[in-house]
Structure formats: structure tokens, C-alpha cells
Amino acid sequence: MKRLALAMRKYLAAAAVGLAVAASLVAISELGYHRSRNALDSLGSVRALQKSADQLGGALRAAESAQRGYLLTGDDFYLQQFEAESTRASAGLTHVKQALMSVPDADVSLSGLESTIATKMSEMSLAVHLRSKGHLDALEFVTSSDVGRTQMSTIAQLLDRLDQTTERLVSDSQAQIRTAQDYSRVGLTLAAFTGLLAFLLYLRRSHQLEQSVVKTNAALQQERERLEDLVRERTRNLRELATHLQQVREVDRAKLARELHDELGALLTSAKLSMARLKPKLPKDDDTIPPLMATLTDTLNQVIALKRNIIEDLRPSSLDNFGLLTALDILAREFQERSGVTVETNIEPATLDANAQLSLYRMVQESLTNVAKYAQAKQVYIGLRVYRQHVELTVKDDGVGFDQSVTQPKSHGLAGMRHRVESLGGRLDIQSAPGKGTTVFAAFPAAQRPPPAPEPAAQPAKPDAPDVA
Ligand SMILES: Nc1ncnc2c1ncn2[C@@H]1O[C@H](COP(=O)(O)OP(=O)(O)OP(=O)(O)O)[C@@H](O)[C@H]1O
Numbered sequence: 001m002k003r004l005a006l007a008m009r010k011y012l013a014a015a016a017v018g019l020a021v022a023a024s025l026v027a028i029s030e031l032g033y034h035r036s037r038n039a040l041d042s043l044g045s046v047r048a049l050q051k052s053a054d055q056l057g058g059a060l061r062a063a064e065s066a067q068r069g070y071l072l073t074g075d076d077f078y079l080q081q082f083e084a085e086s087t088r089a090s091a092g093l094t095h096v097k098q099a100l101m102s103v104p105d106a107d108v109s110l111s112g113l114e115s116t117i118a119t120k121m122s123e124m125s126l127a128v129h130l131r132s133k134g135h136l137d138a139l140e141f142v143t144s145s146d147v148g149r150t151q152m153s154t155i156a157q158l159l160d161r162l163d164q165t166t167e168r169l170v171s172d173s174q175a176q177i178r179t180a181q182d183y184s185r186v187g188l189t190l191a192a193f194t195g196l197l198a199f200l201l202y203l204r205r206s207h208q209l210e211q212s213v214v215k216t217n218a219a220l221q222q223e224r225e226r227l228e229d230l231v232r233e234r235t236r237n238l239r240e241l242a243t244h245l246q247q248v249r250e251v252d253r254a255k256l257a258r259e260l261h262d263e264l265g266a267l268l269t270s271a272k273l274s275m276a277r278l279k280p281k282l283p284k285d286d287d288t289i290p291p292l293m294a295t296l297t298d299t300l301n302q303v304i305a306l307k308r309n310i311i312e313d314l315r316p317s318s319l320d321n322f323g324l325l326t327a328l329d330i331l332a333r334e335f336q337e338r339s340g341v342t343v344e345t346n347i348e349p350a351t352l353d354a355n356a357q358l359s360l361y362r363m364v365q366e367s368l369t370n371v372a373k374y375a376q377a378k379q380v381y382i383g384l385r386v387y388r389q390h391v392e393l394t395v396k397d398d399g400v401g402f403d404q405s406v407t408q409p410k411s412h413g414l415a416g417m418r419h420r421v422e423s424l425g426g427r428l429d430i431q432s433a434p435g436k437g438t439t440v441f442a443a444f445p446a447a448q449r450p451p452p453a454p455e456p457a458a459q460p461a462k463p464d465a466p467d468v469a
């Protein structure tokens with residue numbers, strides 16, 4: 001949380017600095033732009049002023065030349081030229097005045113120039129008028145004076161001063177443009193360096209981020225591996241525990257079967273012997289005794305049969321006595337008799353250790369129990385195929401089948417089968433669908449490890465005494 005707050009503060013500070021730098025760069029650039037724009041505008045106005053002043057000076061000189069030509073020759077051509085240049089000079093003066101208004105920095109007063117030009121123009125117009133009216137004396141008087149020349153030189157001086165002013169303004173504008181260019185250069189250089197700095201910071205930051213992602217991924221990977229190891233370890237423990245429980249169960253069942261056989265069997269045998277000894281000693285004339293004795297004998301026989309079934313169920317003696325092939329055949333035959341379902345078998349003899357044989361027997365037993373409980377089947381097939389490397393067990397029925405995606409929380413039969421097969425190093429495959437029957441298929445290596453050293457209690461039950469109990 002603290003690290004997050006610190007990182008947030010860093011980001012905000014960096015963003016603030018970035019914004020400030022960007023704002024300064026924009027301000028510098030805008031300042032340079034406006035300065036150069038103003039300088040260019042004022043340069044244009046100054047150029048217009050210069051041009052108007054040049055036109056004015058040219059028009060005045062041309063008017064003076066035309067006036068002289070007329071005074072000397074009296075030719076109307078000069079008169080017309082004089083009038084045209086006079087008009088041009090007036091227009092030039094107006095242009096100069098207008099141009100000067102758009103150059104506020106000029107600081108030039110036109111009043112002197114205006115009045116001198118007006119005087120000069122009137123003097124020239126008067127001389128022309130006198131010449132045109134033929135008043136040559138008066139004309140000589142006017143032209144003999146130095147006034148015209150003086151006025152012309154005053155005008156030239158004033159125009160020169162105006163020219164100097166415009167030159168100064170031009171160089172001021174140029175200086176402004178250069179300053180603006182300098183601003184732009186500084187701005188661009190700063191922008192380039194800031195961009196470079198930002199890029200370097202970005203590279204550094206992304207490198208740091210990459211490093212931290214790599215570190216986090218490595219830590220995650222380590223944690224994942226640790227958890228996977230833990231899961232593997234726990235799964236192995238659970239599997240070992242389940243195997244142990246299954247073995248303990250088989251041992252307990254065998255022990256119980258043996259005790260039932262030894263203890264209960266002995267008691268029942270003793271009861272039968274006592275009955276046999278009692279029979280000749282009973283009075284012959286009592287008619288009620290023979291039926292009672294027959295019922296007693298029958299009950300004793302039923303108890304003996306029940307004991308045998310329980311023992312067989314607890315620990316299949318057929319497996320120990322006759323081997324897997326016969327035990328499975330007996331199991332199939334008894335199932336068919338009990339349930340009425342036709343059982344077809346194809347069981348090949350297999351040399352397997354006791355543990356594998358018992359597992360196979362239990363799997364067929366559980367499969368047949370399931371068929372009886374759920375399948376409503378007409379036919380069941382039990383197949384045991386023995387190959388060089390492995391053994392395959394198939395129990396297939398043509399019953400109602402079931403949906404394998406629906407899990408039954410309190411069902412352990414199929415899970416137990418899977419566990420048995422996996423602890424033999426094999427795999428279990430169940431194929432079923434509603435209406436399609438069920439096939440339980442198990443495959444496991446033919447060469448089994450030697451079974452765990454049998455405990456005394458795990459010894460198979462002795463075969464029942466067939467005739468007595
Ligand atoms: N041959 C079969 N035909 C139809 N349904 C079956 C068959 N075998 C198993 N099933 C279905 O699969 C479920 C799981 O069977 P499983 O043997 O694991 O448990 P169970 O028989 O219900 O209980 P448990 O075997 O623990 O006493 C059954 O409840 C049943 O719905």
C-alpha cells in the first residue's frame with residue numbers, strides 16, 4: 001500500500017514537471033512566433049512607407065524637370081507631364097501619410113515636409129501659369145530667385161531623413177526576427193533535450209518495469225512449482241493412504257472371515273454333533289419331536305449356509321483355492337443365478353500376484369453389483385485378455401447406462417476401482433451414456449510388483465469344511 005502511494009506520488013510529480021516543461025516550451029514558441037509575426041508585419045509597412053517616399057521624391061523631381069522643360073520651350077507636352085507628375089506627387093504624399101500611420105514606431109512628423117512640398121508645388125504651378133499667360137517678366141522674377149532650389153533641397157533632406165528612419169525600422173524588425181528565431185532555436189533545442197530526457201526516462205522506467213515483471217513472474221513460477229510439488233506430495237500421500245486403507249480393509253475382512261469360519265464354524269459343528277448324539281436318545285412315541293428335530297436341522301443348515309456366504313463375500317475362498325479364472329467363473333455363475341441376467345465370460349488364464357488377482361476380482365464384483373443395482377441389463381459380458389505386457393479387463397452390460405458428467409457425491413465404487421487399477425500402474429476407462437449400456441475397461445501391466453509382505457491376519461481364510469459347517 002505504501003509502495004503504491006509512493007509510486008502514485010512519483011507519477012504525479014513527474015506529470016507536473018512534464019506539464020510545466022511542456023507549458024514553458026509552448027510559451028517560448030508562442031512568444032517567438034508572435035514576435036516574428038509582428039516584426040514581419042511592421043517590415044511590410046516600413047517597406048510600403050519607403051516605396052511611397054521614393055515615389056513621392058521621384059514624382060517631385062519629374063514634375064520639376066517637366067516644369068523646366070515647359071518654361072524653356074513652352075511645349076504643351078511638358079505642361080501635361082508637369083500636371084501628371086504633380087498629381088502623382090500629391091498621391092505620393094497621401095500614400096506616405098497613410099503608410100506612416102501603420103508604422104507607429106516611426107516617430108516622424110510630416111508637417112514640415114507637407115508644407116515645403118505644398119510651397120514648392122505652388123511655386124512651380126505659379127511659374128507654369130505665368131509662362132502660359134506670357135508674363136515673361138514676372139516669370140523671370142520668379143525663376144531668378146533661389147527659393148525653388150532651396151525648397152527642393154529641403155524636401156530632399158526631409159525625404160533622406162524619412163529614408164534613414166525607415167532603414168532604422170527595417171533593421172529593428174530584422175533584429176526582432178533574429179531574436180524570435182533565437183527563441184525558436186532555444187525552444188526547439190530545449191524540446192529536443194526534454195524529449196530525449198523523457199525518452200531516456202521512459203526507457204529506464206520500462207527496463208525497471210520489465211525487471212520487476214521478470215522478478216514477479218519468477219516468484220510466481222517458484223510459488224506455482226512449490227504448490228504443484230505440494231499438491232503432488234499430498235496426492236501421493238492420499239493415494240498411499242487409500243491403498244493402505246484398502247489393504248487394511250482386505251486384511252480385516254480376511255480376519256473376520258477366518259474368525260467366522262473358525263469360531264462360528266466350530267460352534268455350529270458342535271451343535272450339529274450334539275444333535276446327532278441327541279437324536280437316538282429321544283423318546284420314539286412322541287409324534288411332535290421328529291418335526292421339531294427336522295426344523296432344528298433345517299435352521300442349523302441355513303445358518304451354516306449363511307455363514308458360508310458371508311465368509312465368501314468377505315474373502316473369496318474360491319480365489320485362494322482355485323485361482324482367478326475359476327473364481328471369476330463362479331462369481332459370474334452365481335450372479336446369473338441370483339439376478340437372472342445372462343452372463344457371458346471370456347476369461348483367459350493369467351499369472352498375476354495375489355494383490356492383482358484380488359483387485360481384479362473386486363473390480364468384477366463391484367461392476368456386477370452396479371449392474372444389479374442400476375443397469376436393468378439383460379446381458380453382461382466379462383472378458384479378461386492377457387497380453388505379453390499387459391492385462392485387460394472388460395465388464396460390459398446392455399443396460400440403461402448413465403450420464404458421466406453427473407457426479408454422485410456419496411458413490412465410491414467406481415472411484416475405488418480407479419484407485420485399484422492406478423495402484424497397479426494401470427488405467428481405468430468407463431464408457432457409458434443414458435440408454436447405451438456401460439463398459440468398464442481396465443488395463444494394467446502384466447508383470448506386477450511382489451505384493452506387500454502379508455500380515456498374519458491377511459492370510460486367506462481356510463476353506464470351509466464342506467460337509468459339516
Ligand atoms: N452398470 C451401470 N449401469 C447404470 N448405472 C451405473 C452403472 N454403474 C454405475 N452406475 C451409475 O454410476 C454411479 C456411481 O457408481 P458407483 O459404483 O461409483 O457408486 P454406487 O454404486 O452408487 O455406490 P457404492 O458403489 O459406493 O456403494 C451409480 O450411482 C450409478 O448411477
Ligand SMILES: [Mg+2]
Nearest residue numbers: 369370413414
Ligand atoms: Mg457401486
